[in-house]
Amino acid sequence: MAADAPAGSDQQPGGLRIALAGTTTRGRSFLAAGVAAAACSYILGQDDLLRVGLLLAALPLVCVVALHRTRYRVAGSRKLSPARVPAGSEARVQLRLDNASRLPTGLLMLQDRVPYVLGPRPRFVLDRVEPNGRREVSYRVRSDLRGRYPLGPLQMRLTDPFGMCELTRSFSAYDTLTVVPKTEPLPPVRLAGESSGWGDGRRRTLALAGEDDVIPREYRHGDDLRRVHWRSTARYGELMVRREEQPHRAGCTVLLDTRRVGYYGAGPDSAFEWAVSGAASTALHMLERDYAVRLLTDTGDSVPGAESAGGGHGAHSDSADAAGLMLDTLAVIDHSASEDLSAAFDVLRSGHEGLLVAFIGELDDDTVSLVARMRRRSGAAIAFLLDSAAWSAAGDDEPDARRLEDQVQLLREAGWTALPVRPGDRLPELWRQAEGQAQQLKAGV
Structure with missing residues (x-):
């Protein structure tokens, strides 16, 4: 954020009227005392008292005019470190003020606008900034609620040396702080039906394919000339080479019920925040294991990961971009008005095979049957069923607990690795339990 804020350069009609409105309590008191002294001098016939009254009344007016016509050229900038933080963590905001004019500034007060959830509005007083000088101040913000929060614009309050008048100038730019869900590192467990992110079984060699099945690409410096595909070169008018192999990343879909x-x-x-945090932790964990991750919600909306990334450094770069995109999406995700998970079921039915990890809230009988049919015959399916009622006073009812256990058992019979989630449960421990249950399911099959 950078902008110029010339003090007293307000050329709008009524600019001086705005400056008069900025007189402080001290300035108004001096003005009132001057008028009173002038009135008393007229009544009492005291010329000396009139001079005192004129001096008292003129001082705040002179300060207003002087402050209004004073032209400071200052530039303000803001730096966020970092711009994306987990909920409950702090971010540091650094403000910098540069005086670009040939005059020293007077007393300045800086105030940055921040949403109330980030803490109190920060204020700083700068006594004097010399010509071509700079001042740097910083403050910290913190939020337990995820979301995107605007910071700014930065406001600068000018005052005269006598404290008779104050003028406020605002910079136009602002920055955005993104508070993402909390994430927890998950243990590297092996789940039944899960394949590694990259592997020999996931590669296919195109050099063995027929000429019509070759997928060429543009020639890059360093490519072996023996891989030049002359038919494609003649067709496209530029040098094309064969791809020797096309790696495929194992896929994982993280389903979040909103x-x-x-x-x-x-x-x-x-319970909803636990589910959002769990979905974020799972997505990051699978991306770290070189999976192509897709975030799917009950509405059918999805955020794809780096499904087409190649190996090497490019894959890690694409995975980092995908992680940032998913965290930004989860930072602002909210409840939906959907009544069931039919939209997500349609997406999964037409999608690719792979691991499915679902974070699901309270279900009715029809919806739990729909979830049971989501599991594919190949690949693993893990469901974390949140006992949402346990997060509220209604969680003490035994029928609700028995109903959740029946739903968990129904999903297990359908081939899911299903676990109930209650207040106080941590995802890393449940992740290990999912490994044990998946191995039991595999042994039973």
Whole structure:
């Protein structure tokens, strides 16, 4: 954020009227005392008292005119470190003010606008900034609620040496702080039906394919000339080479149930926030293991990962971009008005095979049957069923607990690795339990 803020350069009609409105309590008191002294001098016939009254009344007016006509050229900038933080963590905001004029500034007060969830509005007083000088101040912000929060614009308040008048100037630029869900590192377990992110079984050699099946690409410096595909070169008019092999990344879909009817309560300790945090932790964990991850919600909306990335450094770069995109999406995700998971079921039915990890809220009988049919015959499917009622006062009812256990058992019979989630449960421990249950399921098959 950078901008120029010339003090007293307001050329709008009524600019001086705005400056008069900025007189402080001290300035108004001096003006009132001057008028009173002038009135008393007229009544009492005291010329000396009139001079005192004129001096008292003129001082704040002179300060207003002087401050209004004073032209400071200052530039302000803001730096966020970092611009994306997990919920509950702090970010540092550094403000810098540069005086680009040939005059020293007077007393300045800086105030940065921040949303109330990030803490109190920061204020700083700068006594004097010399010509071509700079000042740097910093403050910290923190939020337990995920979201995207604007910071700014930065406001600068000018005052005269006598404190008779104050003028406020605002910079136009602002920055955005993104508060993403909390994530936890997950243990590297092996799940039944899961394949590694990269592997020999996932590669196919195109050199063995027929000429019509070759997928060429543009020649790059260093390519072996023996790989030049002359038919494609003649067709496209530029040198083309064969791809020797096309790696395929193992896929993982993270399903997040956002239905409003599936969760009770709100706030950082609610069941919905646990599900969002779990989805973020799972997505990052699978991306670190070189999976092509897709984030899917109950509405059918999806955020694809780096599914077409190649190996080497490019894959890590694409995975980092995919992680940032998913975290930004989860930072602002909210409840949906959907009543069931049919939209997500349609997407999964037409999608590719792979690992499925679902974070699901409260289900009715029809929806749990739909979830049971989501599991594919190949690949693993893991479901974390949140006992949403347990996060509220209604969680003490035994029928609700028995109903959740019946739903978990139904999903297990359908081939899912299903685990109930209650307040206080941590995802890393549940992840290990999922490994044990998946191995038991594999042994039973």
